[in-house]
Amino acid sequence: MTSVSPIAQPPDAHQQQLRQVAQKLETAFLSEMLKAAGVGKPSEAFGGGAGEEHFASFLRDAQAERMVAAGGIGLAETFFNALKDKENAQ
Template identity: 65%
Template sequence: MIPSDISQGTLAPRPSGPALAPAAAPDRTDPLWQAAQALETGFLSELLRLSDPGAPDTGFGGGAGEEQFRSFLFQAQAERMVEAGGIGLAERLYAGLSRAAR
């Protein structure tokens, strides 16, 4: 049985310190926003590459081309992930860099 204080979320850490104001929606044409998205895309692409166990050997063999073009697959997957909202890295980068630019 789950203790009631866990199921009610009372063990969740409470934020301390000043509350963060909600970030303003980034201007999608801002070069800083585009650079932040590009960095998140590169980061996710690299994560996908590092976490790839490799294609299973099906007996047909992908040849040298499969290995060479795998990075394009990871890049395309990362781009779709960022377009779908990503992991929030671009938003955090944009917020921090735009604050620093003021």
């Protein structure tokens, strides 16, 4: 029985995949920081009930995605370089 080797991706496609993973990590980090800063926190006077917090998380995620798309805070590049270095070391 012969073993099937995975199809090798072109280097550019693999680099793009690593960059997308790095950007998702930065997005998740920024979303949590926005939550800690109180973005999307229900107001005390006229709260929208239990569902408001769930929809507030969508708002924070969308804001974090836009921040990363606009250049972010540099974490994606750091994550990307770390992922590349880890692969090169293996």
